[in-house]
Amino acid sequence: MSSDSLSAGPVSSRCAVPVVGIIGGIGSGKSTVARWIAEQHPVRVIDADQVGHHVLKEPAIIATLQREFGPTILNAQGQIDRQALAQRVFGHGEAQRVAREKLEQIVHPAIRAAIEQQLAQVDPATHQAVLLDAAVLLEAGWSDICDLILYIDTPAEVRQARVARQRGWSAEELAAREASQWPLDRKQQAADAVLLNTGNLAEVGTQAWQVLQRM
Numbered sequence: 001m002s003s004d005s006l007s008a009g010p011v012s013s014r015c016a017v018p019v020v021g022i023i024g025g026i027g028s029g030k031s032t033v034a035r036w037i038a039e040q041h042p043v044r045v046i047d048a049d050q051v052g053h054h055v056l057k058e059p060a061i062i063a064t065l066q067r068e069f070g071p072t073i074l075n076a077q078g079q080i081d082r083q084a085l086a087q088r089v090f091g092h093g094e095a096q097r098v099a100r101e102k103l104e105q106i107v108h109p110a111i112r113a114a115i116e117q118q119l120a121q122v123d124p125a126t127h128q129a130v131l132l133d134a135a136v137l138l139e140a141g142w143s144d145i146c147d148l149i150l151y152i153d154t155p156a157e158v159r160q161a162r163v164a165r166q167r168g169w170s171a172e173e174l175a176a177r178e179a180s181q182w183p184l185d186r187k188q189q190a191a192d193a194v195l196l197n198t199g200n201l202a203e204v205g206t207q208a209w210q211v212l213q214r215m
Contacts, residue, residue: 015119018215019130019145021137022208024152025184026177027159027166029197029204033152034131036205043212044127046118048111048134048142055110056080064106069099091176100180108140115145129212138182138190148215150208151191158199 024030031047038045055061062080065073069088075081089100115132122130137143163169169177181187188194193211197204 014116014145015122015130016124017122017127017129018147018212019119019132020212020215021132021134021143021146021149022152023134023137023149023187023191024197025154025156025159025187026135026174026181027162028152028154029162029201030135030152031133032201033195033197033205033208034133036201037131037209037212040205041209041212042126042128043131044122044129045131045133046115048115048132048137051111051114051118052107055107055114056082058110061107061110065103068102068106090180092179096180104140112140112142112145115142119145129215136181138187143190148193148211149191150211151188151194152197152204153188153194154197 022030022034031049034045034047037043056065057079062074062078065080065085069085073081073085073088075084085103089096089103115134119130132142132146134140134142137146137149143149160171160174163174178184182190195204195207195211
């Protein structure tokens with residue numbers, strides 16, 4: 001997607017303003033960057049992870065997942081136990097890969113439908129753009145929703161320290177999670193712009209806003 005193609009406005013008919021996908025490795029700080037931009041400028045953030053959390057609470061989704069994976073993925077309240085489900089689908093093994101594909105076939109269409117519903121409700125009088133914060137945007141095939149894709153590049157040691165502090169993940173857990181996503185170099189190649197995040201939030205946020213302004 002070239003910047004020239006954006007000059008006439010959003011290419012997606014799903015939203016009245018341009019939609020910018022923000023991707024990066026786990027722990028890259030992309031969600032923090034997106035929130036900073038939205039706090040400083042008239043931009044709306046759609047967090048695909050939050051959308052996914054809501055989707056996992058839908059009775060129809062819960063019933064489908066229970067049929068597919070069994071009752072052990074439910075907690076005492078009959079809701080999805082995200083940790084139990086994660087143990088089934090994240091990892092390098094063939095069993096995890098197959099289970100992950102089944103999970104994605106069930107939840108990704110529902111997440112996309114919810115995202116598109118939110119995009120259709122964006123008021124161009126209030127917001128100049130939408131930032132779609134979606135870790136698996138490329139893997140799920142949601143790039144066609146976006147007019148531009150930004151990749152947040154963060155050193156591996158920074159990402160590891162961040163997920164250890166914020167989520168309690170070991171290096172092995174991070175590797176298992178990242179095994180479910182595209183390699184980072186492939187993500188970078190698919191992006192329209194790459195922004196380095198070394199920890200200076202204002203700096204990377206300002207750079208991202210400058211890219212959006214050129215739209």
